[in-house]
Amino acid sequence: MEAGANRGGLEGELIARMAKRQERKRQELLALALGVKLGSKGTLLWKPIKLLASCPQISSPVVRRSALKDTPEKLSSYEKIHNFKVHTFRGPHWCEYCANFMWGLIAQGVRCSDCGLNVHKQCSKLVPSDCQPDLRRIKKVYSCDLTTLVKAHNTTRPMVVDMCIREIELRDGEKADISASAYADINIIAGALKLYLRDLPIPVITFDLYSKFIQAAKLPNAESRLEAIHEGLLQLPPAHYETLRYMMAHLKRVTTFEKYNLMNAENLGIVFGPTLMQPPEQNALTTLNDMRQQKLVVQLMIEHEDVLF
Structure with missing residues (x-):
């Protein structure tokens, strides 16, 4: 009490x-x-x-x-930098930023592989973060930057996340079919969701905010921990925040059927902690040392989903 x-x-x-x-x-x-x-x-x-x-x-x-x-x-707030790569243009080309001619026979400038913008290499440093990805240039869904994908598909979250979560929730709780044929199928769907999240080039909790969340989990005071996690959430890119919010709402619903699926917030934190947040240096020792904090961050976000988001 x-x-x-x-x-x-x-x-x-x-x-x-x-x-x-x-x-x-x-x-x-x-x-x-x-x-x-x-x-x-x-x-x-x-x-x-x-x-x-x-x-x-x-x-x-x-x-x-x-x-x-x-x-x-609002998609207008989904700011995205251009993904410029050195490019050799065939025939005359003009920079779409300064409108000057691109001189040379090879590697005259750079082209954004997401939207097709062509500019001088020096001009690429001046171009604003207003990339509008062209769906025709997005060749894959998995291992594609999260913001790039949602802007290309004109959605707020990746369609993979929405589709997998909808299907999982249809089979959760009392409606769960644990027969041999159905059980394998639901594991495939859950595995597809985890694989998508794990293969993101930038995790849902981004590399630059990883240490902030880890340090938040280490705070001794419970109120300070939640406050620090909330501050970190507000700094996430909009597409990452929306995806995380949707995931935590789903996992919170999963915990309401704990007696059927045996998954409470702590267990889900163990499963999804290393998937949603990864250290930028990809060091095995760092990952091992941070596992407890990774688990705790996800656990607290699930338990306090209605307050934090």
Whole structure:
């Protein structure tokens, strides 16, 4: 009883802290809907905006959560850098950034292998991160950069993740068919999902944020751990965040059928920890030393999915 009360108090404090951050997001969302900008000139308009925010229709937790979750799914926010490779052009070619001629017989410039943009090598350092992948250039689904794939297919998450999770959930819990023929099939589907996540060139929890999540798991205070994990989640690229959010919601549902599938949050953390987060140096010793923290990060994200995402 005491442990439950402490856990409830912890989640309550964390929700209060996160609510302050989300308040600013809600203000920006309302300002955007009214066509105004927040700032020195927008302060005069802030009072009516604040009154609007207090309306039941807007402040409803369900509507507010839906609005906030829809915001990162806008494809325009899925920023992606170009994937330039040295290229030899046949015939005259002009740089699509500076509009100057590309001189030389070989290796005159670089071409983005995802969208086909042709520029000088020196101009490639100045091109903004506005790559719009062309589906005709994306030759594979597995081992393809996550953001590249979702932008090419005009989706918020990889279709592999959606398709596999939908099929797995159709067979979970009391509906699970554990006969020999069906059992092998569901393992194949689950294996396909894990293989896709494991083969991503950049893991769902990106290399540059790996150490931040590992250090968060090492914090002795439970509240600080959750706060640090939440901070890390906010720094993920939108496509990675949305994929992780969808995965954690699915795994949270899996745990509700623990008596059938024997998979609680800790067991799922052991299974998915090394899949969702990998050390950038790919060192076996580092991976072994970090396994406990990897497991704990995923376990906490599952247990507190409704608070962290």
